[in-house]
Amino acid sequence: MARYLHFMPIDSPVFNGVLIDLINENLPDALTEHLFLLSGEKNIRELGSRYPNIEPTEPTRAAFLKAAKRGEHLILHSLFLSFHDIRHLPDRLFERMTWCVWGHDLYGFPSPRNLIERWKFRRAIRKIGKIEAVAIGFKYDEIEIRRLFGDRLPIYPALYSSGYYREDIDRIVATVPTGPKERLDIMIGHCAFPDFHHHRHLDKLARYRSEKLRIHLFLSYGQERYRDEVIAHARELFTEDQLEIETGMLSWQEYIARLARMDVAILDFERQAAFGNIILLAYMRKKLYLSPTGIMARALNSEGIPVYDCNRIGEIPFEELGSPAPLYPLENFVAPLLDKQHIIGQWKQLFQSIGH
Numbered sequence: 569m570a571r572y573l574h575f576m577p578i579d580s581p582v583f584n585g586v587l588i589d590l591i592n593e594n595l596p597d598a599l600t601e602h603l604f605l606l607s608g609e610k611n612i613r614e615l616g617s618r619y620p621n622i623e624p625t626e627p628t629r630a631a632f633l634k635a636a637k638r639g640e641h642l643i644l645h646s647l648f649l650s651f652h653d654i655r656h657l658p659d660r661l662f663e664r665m666t667w668c669v670w671g672h673d674l675y676g677f678p679s680p681r682n683l684i685e686r687w688k689f690r691r692a693i694r695k696i697g698k699i700e701a702v703a704i705g706f707k708y709d710e711i712e713i714r715r716l717f718g719d720r721l722p723i724y725p726a727l728y729s730s731g732y733y734r735e736d737i738d739r740i741v742a743t744v745p746t747g748p749k750e751r752l753d754i755m756i757g758h759c760a761f762p763d764f765h766h767h768r769h770l771d772k773l774a775r776y777r778s779e780k781l782r783i784h785l786f787l788s789y790g791q792e793r794y795r796d797e798v799i800a801h802a803r804e805l806f807t808e809d810q811l812e813i814e815t816g817m818l819s820w821q822e823y824i825a826r827l828a829r830m831d832v833a834i835l836d837f838e839r840q841a842a843f844g845n846i847i848l849l850a851y852m853r854k855k856l857y858l859s860p861t862g863i864m865a866r867a868l869n870s871e872g873i874p875v876y877d878c879n880r881i882g883e884i885p886f887e888e889l890g891s892p893a894p895l896y897p898l899e900n901f902v903a904p905l906l907d908k909q910h911i912i913g914q915w916k917q918l919f920q921s922i923g924h
Contacts, residue, residue, distance in 0.1 A: 573639020579608025760790025772882030
């Protein structure tokens with residue numbers, strides 16, 4: 569039986585792979601203490617033969633119940649289970665479970681529509697409230713966790729890294745030309761999901777289309793139909809010379825270099841999302857336009873990082889839109905999230921705390 573059994577239901581070889589590397593290469597006895605069960609074609613294809621402590625599984629309740637017999641502490645990377653599944657799992661399973669939050673799994677709980685659904689919701693919430701621990705990379709997720717589950721759950725910081733750290737970013741950014749620019753480079757969102765309101769901000773930016781600007785749409789993943797609608801709408805409003813549309817997957821080096829070219833980033837959403845992108849953009853001191861009521865804007869403001877109201881785009885002068893953000897400190901919030909040893913230390917502390 570493994571001391572720590574990791575159940576990884578999301579088919580994301582980047583984040584899963586980086587974490588597996590961090591654990592196996594930096595924690596003593598990792599190959600014997602940790603067992604990683606991965607689901608998804610890309611996960612298995614890219615990670616399945618990397619280490620002897622990786623095995624395939626399926627993202628189902630039955631597979632999770634079977635896997636639970638093979639681990640002392642169950643590390644669930646994203647709460648993929650439905651409320652129906654949660655209600656029918658035994659309490660003793662939750663007492664061995666650590667939930668590593670991805671974001672959508674915390675902010676995506678459905679609102680009950682009637683008394684029966686409210687009863688089911690409360691029962692599932694009570695079950696989750698019995699778990700051994702919760703791990704979060706974004707410390708302000710604790711606000712939502714406490715709102716839903718109360719103050720008794722142990723919460724630990726444990727960030728999913730992209731595998732690129734301060735020194736890597738600095739090296740890539742150094743290759744990007746600097747100096748006066750002919751155009752203002754503006755990105756909207758980082759993927760093809762409606763949550764980022766591409767249409768709304770394309771319409772607002774259209775009021776500046778006589779200015780020297782270039783709009784970047786990163787649509788490499790998400791909803792295919794929505795992606796096509798965004799592209800069509802963008803081409804109705806702007807010339808091809810004013811658009812840079814990316815639908816293919818970029819390497820991390822290519823993506824960081826592209827972000828380094830941006831002057832303005834528009835990331836309009838309410839819940840925790842695009843955390844890695846926002847940290848990269850803040851580290852490079854790009855001007856961030858966020859929803860003023862969203863958790864990310866409130867968090868960055870609390871950390872002394874200036875953010876701007878995305879609702880004012882189209883109303884403010886073009887010169888104000890692209891004026892540089894003031895300098896702000898990076899060491900307290902942003903820099904540690906890009907520090908490899910800091911991230912390794914977080915995961916070590918998590919395992920020591922639940923495995924004592």
